[in-house]
Amino acid sequence: MTDLNTLETDVLAQVAAASDLQALDAVRVAAVGKTGSISGLLKTLGAMSPEERKTQGAAINALRDKVQDAITQKKAALEAAELDARLASETLDLSLPAPYRRKGSVHPTMQTMDEMVAIFAEMGFAVAEGPDIEDDFHNFTALNFPEKHPAREMHDTFFFNPKETGERMLLRTHTSPVQVRTMVSQKPPIRIIAPGRTYRCDNDATHTPVFHQVEGLVIDKGIHMGHLKWTLETFLARFFETDAVTTQFRPHHFPFTEPSAEMDVQCDRSGGEIKIGQGTSWLEILGCGMVHPNVLRACGIDPDEYQGFAFGMGVDRLGMLKYGMPDLRDMWSSDVRWLSHYGFSAFAAPNPASGLS
């Protein structure tokens, strides 16, 4: 027994002393390998008497198991230490910047346009489009602008050179030609908005030669100015994301509507920025009115049967008001700093569930 005790002490000490997996394996081979010391003892069992074999066998097997366990434990400890050492050597400086990734953005005018479309879509408006290069009929004549009338002059129209026929194409001064095209091609009831680029020969702090409009058109039986007022108030409250807005209609003149109005929205101008939905100031925001009977007639709709309203608003300007961009011209500058400052996330697509902005 003393031999076994000595062997045990000896082998366990070797296991404990093994400094790496290789050394441990050498100990294992020397002890429990094919020719190991403990394996050698097991081989001596065959020459023993059954009595002796019983006691010695149990003792040797116990020794072997004990050594095995010690080796397994030591192996786990050495592996853990080795992993720790490797991981320690693999340390990265994570304060270093990640690979450069450009951050994209959606232009605020287009975000505003998407918001407007989302709101009007909820109210049952379809989206109609038409060409930017228009003819005189769709931009003026069908909209009840008398030939050579001063109202045409006020539109600061961009013209192309006259053709041999004398016809002169132009850049649409509003998206109303889309209304005309819709009324000509579609029977009432009509409920559309017409978003798009519009053009006026004007360039200063508050005008750019190209700008965006959203116009709306509702034609049905029994539509009156009260419906117009509700539609616009509802739109503005949703657009400015406020519970309610107070608006005021002022009489105005447009050739294509009768009666015509400009709408002001109540706002607070104190403190430099404009807050819609509070305050005591008025801000002119859009033009609107009941579609002129001459326009309906020009589009083949009987004004005694159908009536309706139209409105038009500047998208760029509404976006500026909502998001506090100070200068209209910046919106067209493509300055990467401006785009990144005022731009919107790709994932901020306006929808009624998550809100507009």
Place this chain on the structure above:
Amino acid sequence: MKFTLSWLKDHLETTATVPEIVAAMTMAGLEVEHVTDPATKLAPFTVCKIVEAARHPNADRLQVCQVDTVDGRKEIVCGAPNARAGLTTIYAPIGAYVPGLGVTLVEKPVRGVVSNGMLCSAAELEYATESDGIMELPDSLAVGTPAVDALGLEAVIDFEVTPNRPDWLGVAGIARDLAAAGVGTLKDLSIAAIPEAFVSPISVKVDGEACPAFAGRYIRGVKNGPSPKWLQDRLTAIGLRPISALVDVTNLIAYDRARPLHVYDVAKLSGTEISTRLGRHGVNGDEHLIALDGKTYELTPDMCVIADANGERPIGLGGVMGGESTGCSDDTVDVFIESAWFEPIRIAQTGRTTGIASDAQYRFARTVDTGSLVDGVELATKLILELCGGEPSEVLYVGEVPPAPKGFAFDPDYVGQLSGLSVTPEKTHQILAALGFDVVLGSPWTVTPPTFRRDVEGKADLVEEVARIAGYGALPSTPLPEVPRAVGGVLTAKQARARAARRALAAAGYAEAVTFSFTNRKTAELFGGGQDVLVLANPIASELDCMRPSLLPNLIEAAGRNARQGFPDAALFEIGPTFHGDKPADQRTVVSAILVPKAPRGWDKAPQGDVFTVKADLLALLEELGAPVASLQTAQGSASSWWHPGRSARLQLGPKAVMAEFGEIHPAVLKALDVAGPVYGFEITLEAIPEPKKKAIKTRPAFSPSALMPLTRDFAFLVEKPKAAGDLVKAVAGADKALITAARVFDVYEGPGVPEGFKSVAIEIVVQPREATLTEAEIEALSAKVVAAAEKAGGKLRG
């Protein structure tokens, strides 16, 4: 159009204040742009009297005055030589802002004597542009009288006259609308006829075309000279310059009644007839007129000429400006008044051609009241007789004005139907009558607009009249009837794709820009545009004279601008129209993006992006937009001329179905645009992407993944260098469409081991067994198929 409250009160009995008038105007549709109220500016200034003036103890040129002011007796130091005891002048207290000096008064000693205020000159009050000494006012003015009252200053209201309302170009017309809106009572606007004293020796002839109607009158024995103060004040208050009584009278009536007039000096007329005709310049020799502004104008055949000397000598540009030769002066004794009616379109055209924007031209271009010809003559006669004396002839009237507006049927219920307002028929009647409409009650009513309201042509116009006077404030807010929502959303496929593209590109790291639809014609030509029909006749600037054929030039130039500001790294996109002709179908909706990879240097040496970056972004985007990406051909070398010929391609379904182009921008194009390269980009034409098939049922095909492991095999082929690797890949992938699910290039090599003029393209194929694991023999057979297919495509298996 400018006017003052006192002028308005000539026609309107009212106690309303300026703010009340302004509010009423706004709500009746007269959009007030500006109110200049001297009462605000001069509020602190009042009348005072100097009681005593003594030499300043320390300064010869200064006086120390004892002044009775609204604040009691004050000691004030004054440097004006005319400061003297007994003088009535204007006092400014400490704290007042003196507009003419631009300073606020503070209490401080002047050479040792504290001045408790200031005595003011006309210039300091901005009452005159220059002045000599302090104001000298009538002694009758009481101490404390506000300066505005003492000086007779009043507020000037400036408002925008919409083109439909020429009657608002006269103060009387404004008064009529305000009276209807309940601001006061309209005074009698009628003008009494003045009896004739003799028969006019001058006759008038109109040709009908150039000038439809002409009323006139001879007045003899007038004495011209400066007009009286009230008339001068009235004109200067609204920014007009008084000239002489005769001229001032015509200006007054133009602004009072929207009725332009002209007065000829009879002594300067040649012959005894004034006639009208079209100009002769260019068709019948040269014809010119030196107008009252001293400039010479060509009288073309679309202009109306007023002539004397049997129609031979032009003496005026009818409705626009009189001639210098027959204008009035201080020596004028006999005059002839012209009160005519001209075609608005002709006058508008003449204004544009000559560049003259006179008060007469402005009014005639917007239609002058056809009922005002004789009234204009009578009113002018009355004023001229009052101011200049003389005696009048009979009133001459030749020609015909367009017929008065006809009456039409009107159902008062239509007011509510169209506006939603509740207005009683009685109220409707009252409003229309107050605005000058003739209303015959009945079923329906017959309403006839007055001659000065030719803008009113039908029942909707009447609703506007009633609604704006009754007040838009009472408009109800009525919800729109609910309509069923469009199934599948309201956007068309193209609109939805533009939206998806916007979000996808922003997510891919591109910043959306919005640029003008214009470019420079030269630039347009670089990008395949610049056709004559797309060049603007009146561009805002010469570098913006042409519609853009592509979004790329604007984006590239934007990148250039950013680089010049120190931000050279740009990834921009735009979604918008491009123009290829002037028909609606020639406009396309295009998605373009550019990448100028100049990001800050990184420690990781990560690649900055190149033509394959934009290719990846382009393909991902096309996939997102539902384009048939798998079927697209990459047609290299066929892209447009603005691309690098060796580094650009078209993505197409066929040569006639080009969906996009991408690549590196041609260096010569970049040079022309003065932008440093390289610039990579793509341009997608949304119209070229086939519309997705509309499916009634949204279920997708069943998901059936193979239970067997896919395996991969590698091949390397030698191909001639110019051969497109893509064609080889396509051939390999097509070798067995049932088994090969993917073929990918993982290496392209040229150099030792590869013959000159060739490249080695290594391709990994992914094989997906369908029913059973493939046997070695089957894999061998598949490999043979791949090699055969590659060979057909010009690829030789590398040994």
